[in-house]
Amino acid sequence: MIRCCIFDLDGTLLNTLDALTYTTNLTLKEFGYGPVDPEHIKQFVGDGYRMQVKRALQYSGDRELLHYEEALSAYMRLFAEHCLYHVRPYEGIPELLEALKAQGIRIAVLSNKPHARTVENIEAVFGKGYFDIVAGQKDDVPKKPDPAGVNRILEQFGCSSEECLYFGDTNTDMQTGLNAKAHTVGVTWGFRDRAELEAFHPDFVIDAPKMVTEHILASFS
Structure with missing residues (x-):
């Protein structure tokens, strides 16, 4: 689950x-x-x-x-x-996040962007307190692909890696999710192509956010 x-x-x-x-x-x-x-x-x-x-x-x-x-x-x-210049959510992301929250699934952000700018981006688009945890780059936590950031969030949530989906669009993200032993999901709407993601053999590669609720979550029920 x-x-x-x-x-x-x-x-x-x-x-x-x-x-x-x-x-x-x-x-x-x-x-x-x-x-x-x-x-x-x-x-x-x-x-x-x-x-x-x-x-x-x-x-x-x-x-x-x-x-x-x-x-x-x-x-x-x-x-x-x-840092907010023309920033916008990808199509389908707001709907996905609402669906996850409605199911009681905790949501977090983990970025290599400096922490203050990460918080600024998230709060400007989604509002303060929308995500359960927002974590950007900090000096006391190694950058991705080190799994320390994922592990810290899992500890705060009281979840195991088997209960977590980790989403990202680059090779760094694929390595991060795999290093943390989380179920790793590559997304093709971001900055890198499908071939880069698939080279790391993540659990899933998806082309649209709706695939999470329509296919991925169902596979764990």
Whole structure:
């Protein structure tokens, strides 16, 4: 029986690509570099903002990362201003979350996005207190794909990994769910393609949120 669902944020619950692209390009502009297109940003994100900035700088020509530390500071300053830029939930996500809550299933967010920005995104779109737990990147918890974040949420919920569905859209997420021994669900509406998800052999790969209530939950009843 499934008692809780843990969701990645970017590319899973919310389409944040415009905000990530806009902030990254504002950062690069401060150091004289041109913009990066959204398709490359999709490949740069998922492993925390430090890796995102590193990849963007190297792609733009700063192969020695001469501006890395300055760019990290600039990105965090700019992201605090623009992290909600054009942010919206993916089609079917609000309905899925309502269905889960109606069934008494606990819901949580686990993101490699900095914690304050994770909370800001979730509360702006869904409202304060909508999710049972919202957890972004913090210094005292290893980033995904380390399972520590999932394990901490499971402990707070009083659930086992066998009672959990973990949702994500990248290879990092697939590794996270598998490392935590949760039932891992890859979603194809996010930042990466089906082939990347299937390479890690998650329990499920889905093309629409409604497949959770129509197919996945039924398989555990």
